[in-house]
Amino acid sequence: MKIYVTRHGQTDYNKKELMQGRIDIPLNETGMEQACATKAKIGDVKFDAVYASPLTRAVQTASIIGDIDPSNIITDERIIEADFGKYDGVNYYKVAFPMTAYWTIPEIFPAPSGVEKVKDMVERTRSFLTELEQKDYENVLVVCHGGIIRPIRGYFENAKRGYIWRPRPKNCEIFVYESKDGTHRLVKDIK
Numbered sequence: 180m181k182i183y184v185t186r187h188g189q190t191d192y193n194k195k196e197l198m199q200g201r202i203d204i205p206l207n208e209t210g211m212e213q214a215c216a217t218k219a220k221i222g223d224v225k226f227d228a229v230y231a232s233p234l235t236r237a238v239q240t241a242s243i244i245g246d247i248d249p250s251n252i253i254t255d256e257r258i259i260e261a262d263f264g265k266y267d268g269v270n271y272y273k274v275a276f277p278m279t280a281y282w283t284i285p286e287i288f289p290a291p292s293g294v295e296k297v298k299d300m301v302e303r304t305r306s307f308l309t310e311l312e313q314k315d316y317e318n319v320l321v322v323c324h325g326g327i328i329r330p331i332r333g334y335f336e337n338a339k340r341g342y343i344w345r346p347r348p349k350n351c352e353i354f355v356y357e358s359k360d361g362t363h364r365l366v367k368d369i370k
Contacts, residue, residue, distance in 0.1 A: 180312065181366065183221070183320045184331055185244065185353040187236040188213040193350065196271045198278075200263035200326075205235045213351040214243035220369050221353065227316040232259045232323045240351065241322035257307035258331075260324035261300055264293030286340060301330040301341040308334050312358050328354070335363040 188210025192199040206214065221244070229245035231237040233254040242249045266278050280288035290296045304327060311319065323331070325348050333342035335356040348354075353369040 180314075180316050180358045181318050182311070182335070182356045182358055183224070183226075183244075183318065183353050184328060184335075184356065185217065185240070185320070185322050186325050186328055186348045186350055187232075187234075187240040187322060188243075189350045190236050192268075198263050198266045198269050198271065198274065200260050200267040201234070202267050203235050206239045210236065210240070210350065211243065214240045217351040217353060217369070218244045218246065224318055226318050226320045228253060228314070229320045230255055230258065230311070230322070232256075232327070234259060234324070237322045237324065241320060244322065244351075245320045255307055257303040258321065258323040258327055261326040262293075262295040264291070264295075266291075266294065285342075285344060297330070297342060300327060301333065304330040305334055305341075312361075336365060337363065 188206045190199065190204040190210055191207050192202065192204045194207065226245050229241050229247055229251070230253045231241035233256060238249050238252055238254065241252050245252070266274050277288070277291040278294065281290050281294065285297045308331065328348045329344050330342040332354060333340065336343060349370060355366040355369065357364050357366050
C-alpha cells in the first residue's frame, strides 16, 4: 500500500502566523491554489480511499487533491490537529514561553497545562495508522495538519521517539510512504 500524507493548504490563520489548532478555518485562495498544484504534481493517482481530519481546511484539501466530493471523504478524529488550548488564535511570536519552548523542542520541554501532549498525539496516530494498514488499499490519501504529521512521520520512519518534529511540514507537502508486511519506507517527499 502507498500512503500519501499531506498537510492542508494555507488558511488566513497560517498567513497571519496564528496558532490554529482545532479552530475550524477554511482554506484561503492561496491554500486552494496549493492543493490544485499538489494535485497536478501527483498526476492521475487513483486513491482507493481518502481520509482527512474533520476540520474544514483538511476536508477541502482532501477533496481537491483526492479529486472527490467531500461527502466521500472518510473523516477521523484521530488525525485532527493538536489541541493548543488557550493558545489557539494567538500569534506564533506572542504565545507564552512555555508554549514556544514546547512546540519548538518537545523532547525537552513539557506541554503547558491544557495543551495536548506529544505522547497523546503519538498514541492516537498510531491507532489510526495500524488500523489503516489492515485495509486492502493500493493508494490512500491522508490529509491532516502540521502538528499531527510529526507523529505520523515518526511512525512510518521508525523514529525512536515516535515523532519527527523538524523540519516543519509545509502546506500541501506530500510524504509518500510504502507499507508492506509490517514494514514502512519513505518513497518520496513532494514539495
